[in-house]
Amino acid sequence: MVTSRWTTAPAPPQAVSARRRGAVLERAILDAALEQLSTVGWNGLTMEGVAAGAQTGKAAVYRRWSSKEDLVADALQAGLPRFEKAPDVGTVREDLLALCRQARDAMFSRPGFALRSVIHECDPVQVERFHGVIFEGVVEPTTKLIGEIVTRGIERGEVRSDAANGYVLDAIPAMMMYRSKISGSEWSDREIEEMIDGLMLPLLLSRDA
Amino acid sequence: MVTSRWTTAPAPPQAVSARRRGAVLERAILDAALEQLSTVGWNGLTMEGVAAGAQTGKAAVYRRWSSKEDLVADALQAGLPRFEKAPDVGTVREDLLALCRQARDAMFSRPGFALRSVIHECDPVQVERFHGVIFEGVVEPTTKLIGEIVTRGIERGEVRSDAANGYVLDAIPAMMMYRSKISGSEWSDREIEEMIDGLMLPLLLSRDA
Numbered sequence: 001m002v003t004s005r006w007t008t009a010p011a012p013p014q015a016v017s018a019r020r021r022g023a024v025l026e027r028a029i030l031d032a033a034l035e036q037l038s039t040v041g042w043n044g045l046t047m048e049g050v051a052a053g054a055q056t057g058k059a060a061v062y063r064r065w066s067s068k069e070d071l072v073a074d075a076l077q078a079g080l081p082r083f084e085k086a087p088d089v090g091t092v093r094e095d096l097l098a099l100c101r102q103a104r105d106a107m108f109s110r111p112g113f114a115l116r117s118v119i120h121e122c123d124p125v126q127v128e129r130f131h132g133v134i135f136e137g138v139v140e141p142t143t144k145l146i147g148e149i150v151t152r153g154i155e156r157g158e159v160r161s162d163a164a165n166g167y168v169l170d171a172i173p174a175m176m177m178y179r180s181k182i183s184g185s186e187w188s189d190r191e192i193e194e195m196i197d198g199l200m201l202p203l204l205l206s207r208d209a
Numbered sequence: 210m211v212t213s214r215w216t217t218a219p220a221p222p223q224a225v226s227a228r229r230r231g232a233v234l235e236r237a238i239l240d241a242a243l244e245q246l247s248t249v250g251w252n253g254l255t256m257e258g259v260a261a262g263a264q265t266g267k268a269a270v271y272r273r274w275s276s277k278e279d280l281v282a283d284a285l286q287a288g289l290p291r292f293e294k295a296p297d298v299g300t301v302r303e304d305l306l307a308l309c310r311q312a313r314d315a316m317f318s319r320p321g322f323a324l325r326s327v328i329h330e331c332d333p334v335q336v337e338r339f340h341g342v343i344f345e346g347v348v349e350p351t352t353k354l355i356g357e358i359v360t361r362g363i364e365r366g367e368v369r370s371d372a373a374n375g376y377v378l379d380a381i382p383a384m385m386m387y388r389s390k391i392s393g394s395e396w397s398d399r400e401i402e403e404m405i406d407g408l409m410l411p412l413l414l415s416r417d418a
Contacts, residue, residue, distance in 0.1 A: 041332060043252055119390065120329045123250060139391060160411070167408035171380060174387035178379060181328065181386070182348060199376035202369070203412040 020056075028054040029061055033075035037114035042121040045072070069129045072118060076133045079111035086145040092153035092204060096196050099145055100172060104187040107176065120181070143169045150204065160206045168203060175199065229265075237263040238270055242284035246323035251330040254281070278338045281327060285342045288320035295354040301362035301413060305405050308354055309381060313396040316385065329390070352378045359413065369415045377412060384408065 020028060032053030036045040047068060051058045065071035083106075087098035106112050115138065118130055127134070146169045153159030175195055179185035229237065241262030245254040256277060260267045274280035292315075296307035315321050324347065327339055336343070355378045362368030384404055388394035 043330075121252075134391070163411070165407045167384065167404050168411075170384065170387060171408060173391075174383040175376065175379065177390070178383035178386050182343070195376050198374045199380060199412070202372070202377075203408070207416050 025054070025056060025060065026064060027078075029056065029064065029071070030075040030078050033071050034079050034110050034114045037072065037075070037117050038110045041117040042072070042126075047071070069126070072114075073130055073133050076111065076115055076118065076130065077137065080115060080133075080137050081106050081109065081111070082137075083141055083145055086148040088149075088152065092149060092158055093196060093201060095149040095152075096146070096172070096200055097192060099149065100176070100187070100192045100196065101189065103142065103173075103176060104192065107180065108186065116180075139173070142173055146172060153204065157206060159204045163204050171199065171203065234263070234265060234269065235273060236287075238265065238273065238280070239284040239287050242280050243288050243319050243323045246281065246284070246326050247319045250326040251281070251335075256280070278335070281323075282339055282342055285320065285324055285327065285339065286346065289324060289342075289346050290315050290318065290320070291346075292350055292354055295357040297361070301358060301367055302405060302410060304358040304361075305355070305381070305409055306401060308358065309385070309396070309401045309405065310398065312351065312382075312385060313401065316389065317395065325389075348382070351382055355381060362413065366415060368413045372413050380408065380412065 029050060032050045033045070035053055036049050040049070045068060047061050048058055050071065051061045054061070061071065065074065083099075083102060087095045087102075089095055089098060107116070115134070119127065119134065122130070143166075147164055150159055150164045150169065154161055154163065172195070176187060179191075180187065185191060238259060241259045242254070244262055245258050249258070254277060256270050257267055259280065260270045263270070270280065274283065292308075292311060296304045296311075298304055298307060316325070324343070328336065328343065331339070352375075356373055359368055359373045359378065363370055363372065381404070385396060388400075389396065394400060
């Protein structure tokens with residue numbers, strides 16, 4: 001299992017002749033897997049294609065990962081950005097705007113495209129394999145951060161006291177997935193503001209405020 | 210282009226030996242296409258499989274539809290239920306509950322599974338081919354009906370006057386897609402009630418009510 005963090009920037013040009021080993025080769029393979037996922041998608045990804053992208057042989061890939069599923073799970077795990085702290089600017093509006101911009105940037109990063117290809121193309125049995133990566137890596141942290149923002153708003157008296165339920169906390173990720181899928185939205189800053197002002201604030205703000 | 214309506218019940222057993230022609234054979238092929246989509250999905254669907262399911266030959270399918278895309282577009286068009294009238298029970302809560310139950314039943318019907326396999330498995334270029342079916346057949350009618358319910362609520366003074374914006378009207382379809390995809394929700398009556406009471410009513414109800 002690869003647990004090291006690495007950035008989503010393209011890997012530096014490598015001297016093909018230099019023999020890469022261990023962590024360097026592993027990173028090149030994981031990087032190539034994300035690249036394949038975000039371009040040809042889950043269905044198009046092959047171990048051969050990943051090996052070619054990493055400028056190595058198929059055997060080097062299979063030596064580390066016995067299946068496409070295992071490789072992709074590790075590639076997502078290693079590549080997805082981690083949000084560990086909710087923005088805390090002082091108002092629920094500004095905090096949600098900042099968080100949505102971060103989420104949008106992650107969605108449209110290479111690991112974000114890769115993750116969505118897995119979510120959208122895999123059947124329910126295959127998705128099960130990625131449940132941990134998707135749930136523990138993306139869904140739960142996002143819900144937790146939105147929950148922190150909402151809870152701080154409640155403590156300030158800005159947000160109504162019964163707002164922190166699962167449906168409210170799912171509203172932003174649900175909207176972002178729905179519109180990107182159905183109408184191809186790329187969630188410009190303006191669209192994020194419209195969602196927060198037209199949907200989230202009327203839903204959240206205290207009626208006494 | 211097939212425009213006739215037909216139910217989603219399984220086709221009655223047919224005497225294989227009887228030669229079917231015209232509308233009857235056409236319906237059997239469209240029916241078999243929905244069956245394939247809802248079981249093996251967009252990626253698994255083949256013209257051969259559809260022909261086998263309809264107990265006919267591949268040539269009979271290709272005579273009517275020159276591509277998988279054309280066949281699937283017609284099958285969805287013919288099979289998807291049409292919602293033409295919003296429930297009008299007298300309160301926004303009851304109207305939304307009734308509409309969500311209808312939408313849930315449609316989602317988990319055979320044409321609903323078929324449609325979702327197309328939405329989820331197709332890449333953006335392929336989805337473009339189904340844009341008309343998805344948008345004009347499902348997305349726009351749903352948004353329109355939710356809009357009617359919200360507008361009637363505004364006229365009654367039950368719903369706040371500025372609630373009928375695109376983000377609010379997208380919230381229910383977004384939640385239903387998100388939770389069915391991410392957590393496998395099948396939207397029980399209880400879950401629908403929780404969404405309406407925990408998300409939509411706080412969002413919609415007038416602050417003076």
